[in-house]
Amino acid sequence: MSEPLRIALAGLGTVGGGVVRLIEANADLIARRAGRPIVITAISARNRGKNRGFDATRYAWEDDMVILGERPDVDVVVELVGGADGPALALARTTFEAGKGLVTANKAMIAHHGLELATRAEAAHCALRFEAAVAGGIPVIKGLKEGAAANYIHRVYGILNGTCNYILSTMEDTGRDFADVLAEAQAKGYAESDPSFDIDGIDAAHKLSILASIAFGTVIDFGAVTVTGIRRVLAADIAQADALGYYIRLIGMAEIETGTDGQTRLFQRVHPHLVHRDHPLAHVDGATNAVVAEGNFVGRLLFQGAGAGDGPTASAVVADLIDIARGDIGAPFSIPAAELEPAQRADSGHRAGKAYLRFTVADRPGTLAEIAAAMRDAGVSIESLIQKGRVDVAGESRALVSLVTHHGPESAIAEALRLLDGSPSLAEPPLVMHILED
Numbered sequence: 001m002s003e004p005l006r007i008a009l010a011g012l013g014t015v016g017g018g019v020v021r022l023i024e025a026n027a028d029l030i031a032r033r034a035g036r037p038i039v040i041t042a043i044s045a046r047n048r049g050k051n052r053g054f055d056a057t058r059y060a061w062e063d064d065m066v067i068l069g070e071r072p073d074v075d076v077v078v079e080l081v082g083g084a085d086g087p088a089l090a091l092a093r094t095t096f097e098a099g100k101g102l103v104t105a106n107k108a109m110i111a112h113h114g115l116e117l118a119t120r121a122e123a124a125h126c127a128l129r130f131e132a133a134v135a136g137g138i139p140v141i142k143g144l145k146e147g148a149a150a151n152y153i154h155r156v157y158g159i160l161n162g163t164c165n166y167i168l169s170t171m172e173d174t175g176r177d178f179a180d181v182l183a184e185a186q187a188k189g190y191a192e193s194d195p196s197f198d199i200d201g202i203d204a205a206h207k208l209s210i211l212a213s214i215a216f217g218t219v220i221d222f223g224a225v226t227v228t229g230i231r232r233v234l235a236a237d238i239a240q241a242d243a244l245g246y247y248i249r250l251i252g253m254a255e256i257e258t259g260t261d262g263q264t265r266l267f268q269r270v271h272p273h274l275v276h277r278d279h280p281l282a283h284v285d286g287a288t289n290a291v292v293a294e295g296n297f298v299g300r301l302l303f304q305g306a307g308a309g310d311g312p313t314a315s316a317v318v319a320d321l322i323d324i325a326r327g328d329i330g331a332p333f334s335i336p337a338a339e340l341e342p343a344q345r346a347d348s349g350h351r352a353g354k355a356y357l358r359f360t361v362a363d364r365p366g367t368l369a370e371i372a373a374a375m376r377d378a379g380v381s382i383e384s385l386i387q388k389g390r391v392d393v394a395g396e397s398r399a400l401v402s403l404v405t406h407h408g409p410e411s412a413i414a415e416a417l418r419l420l421d422g423s424p425s426l427a428e429p430p431l432v433m434h435i436l437e438d
Helices: 014-025 027-034 065-070 086-097 107-123 140-147 162-174 178-187 202-216 235-244 310-325 367-378 410-420
Strands: 005-010 038-044 076-079 101-104 153-159 246-258 264-276 288-295 299-306 355-361 382-393 396-405 431-435
Touching: 005 014, 005 065, 005 310, 014 027, 014 038, 014 310, 027 038, 027 310, 038 065, 038 310, 065 086, 076 086, 076 310, 086 101, 086 107, 101 107, 101 310, 107 202, 140 202, 140 288, 140 299, 153 202, 162 178, 162 235, 162 246, 162 288, 202 246, 202 264, 235 246, 235 355, 235 382, 235 396, 299 310, 355 367, 355 410, 367 382, 367 396, 367 410, 410 431
Parallel strands: 005 038, 005 076, 076 101, 264 431
Antiparallel strands: 153 246, 153 288, 246 264, 288 299, 355 396, 355 431, 382 396
């Protein structure tokens, strides 16, 4: 058997500890599948004395994790610290400068600096792998780069954040409201003490931008993702969607579009959707992730599984290490960084579909007529309209008005909301959720 692949590990939290335990527990199996042993030579973390469930004294310790990239007894650095910039980015740059490979689960760093890091890795003839950055243990990046490599992918979408999916599916099952379920998710460890990146859609947007670059061969463009989270989804919205035959899911969607001018544009949006109960994504519940990719020959592919956690994410990290041990370097984004194409941002206004709109309104005569008139004047056709339930807004009781539109342009909905902007009948801005269509 060949010389071992020597790795250094930065970050010994949930995932980092899982990587150590996995490599220790399955060393023989990993060596057989990789063609050589994979061994840990050095580690680094914030707290040296913390009990992590394994014997950390077996490995060399570095207080400054950036030094891991310079050690002569290291072939590949595994970065599991997180953060788009700071020490994680410094470690990545140092690693490539030293001619070593990098495996990371850091979706924020890849979303913000992926092109730079891919360029550095390719110039150094080193591996850059980040399977664990998207959808935990689900091999969706490998599936797009390898299994669907012969296809033109025209759309990729899915449930990319387990925290949001846990909250929404629990609201469905229990009828409880968002804040209550969020507190439970935090108590169970499904949500961070500051859950903003999850519930505001940023985490899903990081992952979507990575998937879009790989699927379409475009320059990664996190800044072009339109993002709406789930903070404003009420139990009443969940109930109304259920009555209509839908579930609510936070969906990240990226799609290549060709305009009437012949120009190719990239549409990227993270947004809560109504998903019909017959759609495969409707039955993805709990902290599970699922990604759908649509290719011109392979058709629809569904990748589903655990999107987070020490075991699944560690599994993805070690799978990347096995590929590197086999000598599989390849282009980080499937094609060389210099060949990734810049894509113009697609405007959502020309897109068409059905939508669910919920208005929180003053319960007084003329309110429904005002909403209906705005829809009429903007050219929005209403399929159904229901006034149901009450909520407390700033100490006052307000009514909820929900409507579903017929298929039509999103620009018309935007115009209707513009016409209603500033209306004293509205207690807060309307909530818009598009309806996922095949």
